[in-house]
Amino acid sequence: MLFRTLIIFLSLSFFGCSVFSPKRGPRRKTPTLDVPHYARGAKGGVKKRILVLPFLDEKLTRSSKIRNIARRALVHQIISTGQFVVVKNSDFPQDLKKFLNQKNEYNFERISKITAGMGISGLVEGKILEIRAKKIGDQVGLIRQIKAQVEAVIKLRMASAKNGKILLDEVKRSKVETTTTRVAKYSYSDRYLEQDPVLVKKAVIKAMNSSVGLIVRSVQKISWEGRVAMVTGDKIYVNAGRLSGLQVGDILKITEKGPEIFDPETGIFIGNAPGRMKGTLELVSYFGKDGSIGIVHSGSGFRENDRVELY
Numbered sequence: 001m002l003f004r005t006l007i008i009f010l011s012l013s014f015f016g017c018s019v020f021s022p023k024r025g026p027r028r029k030t031p032t033l034d035v036p037h038y039a040r041g042a043k044g045g046v047k048k049r050i051l052v053l054p055f056l057d058e059k060l061t062r063s064s065k066i067r068n069i070a071r072r073a074l075v076h077q078i079i080s081t082g083q084f085v086v087v088k089n090s091d092f093p094q095d096l097k098k099f100l101n102q103k104n105e106y107n108f109e110r111i112s113k114i115t116a117g118m119g120i121s122g123l124v125e126g127k128i129l130e131i132r133a134k135k136i137g138d139q140v141g142l143i144r145q146i147k148a149q150v151e152a153v154i155k156l157r158m159a160s161a162k163n164g165k166i167l168l169d170e171v172k173r174s175k176v177e178t179t180t181t182r183v184a185k186y187s188y189s190d191r192y193l194e195q196d197p198v199l200v201k202k203a204v205i206k207a208m209n210s211s212v213g214l215i216v217r218s219v220q221k222i223s224w225e226g227r228v229a230m231v232t233g234d235k236i237y238v239n240a241g242r243l244s245g246l247q248v249g250d251i252l253k254i255t256e257k258g259p260e261i262f263d264p265e266t267g268i269f270i271g272n273a274p275g276r277m278k279g280t281l282e283l284v285s286y287f288g289k290d291g292s293i294g295i296v297h298s299g300s301g302f303r304e305n306d307r308v309e310l311y
Helices: 002-020 064-080 108-115 190-194 197-209 212-219
Strands: 048-052 084-087 120-138 143-160 166-183 226-232 235-238 251-255 260-262 269-272 277-287 291-299 307-310
Touching: 048 064, 048 212, 064 084, 064 120, 064 197, 064 212, 108 120, 108 143, 120 166, 120 190, 120 197, 120 212, 143 190, 143 197, 143 212, 166 197, 166 212, 190 197, 235 277, 251 291
Parallel strands: 048 084, 048 120
Antiparallel strands: 120 143, 143 166, 226 235, 226 307, 235 291, 251 277, 251 307, 260 269, 277 291
């Protein structure tokens, strides 16, 4: 009897809980973004795009390896600042050799007519003026170390990618003492040492180290901007994203491309005048290596190649 009473009591308790307990609806999932919210580093700010053109050489007979070493050294130093995105030369739609003038220098004004629509801020040209090397020590043996003194003289020019205006024109010199390894080389000249990539690299890197600060200060004079790459439905694709430091949630101002302005006396292209503001968009995601996707925040009529800047 006691056992039956206990069973009835437990049954009524369970039934009562199921009847009188309030029903719980389905749990609401906390919304999560499919991309990191923070793209800007500790220093903050959007990274500006720079096009480091293929290096030039005053001495046309010098090995192309030396030019490539010099350019890589400069690119490495620029990237290490964390303030820039270096655009690949292959992303430029034309052969850059076509933009060389009679002085064996790049025509910044002509290049800027193209880069102005690529969201690039600065154009950098490096030119090797001279490489000098002389032996100051040698060992004896089949495999030996040769000590040499190497001097590099490099000219750097930088221009605004918007209008080709020169922002920097400097000649940098560096001198280092370093060593290279020789195997079964019993006779050589200082000219041979000047073509040695191991020796030249250290002198070039030293010259580049003192140049990056000049480039940083020059680019600070240029305001950041991007471009609308494509408009499809309610989505607007921008040619800058996480790599450039744009964050999900950023509000960008959109203006149409203004008319081209030329100097009335010289005919030199100055730049595009500010265009009419069309509205704003809010970034909601990223795509590709350095692109972002936005939705309309205000305004309308957005088109490809419209100018984009932080609001």
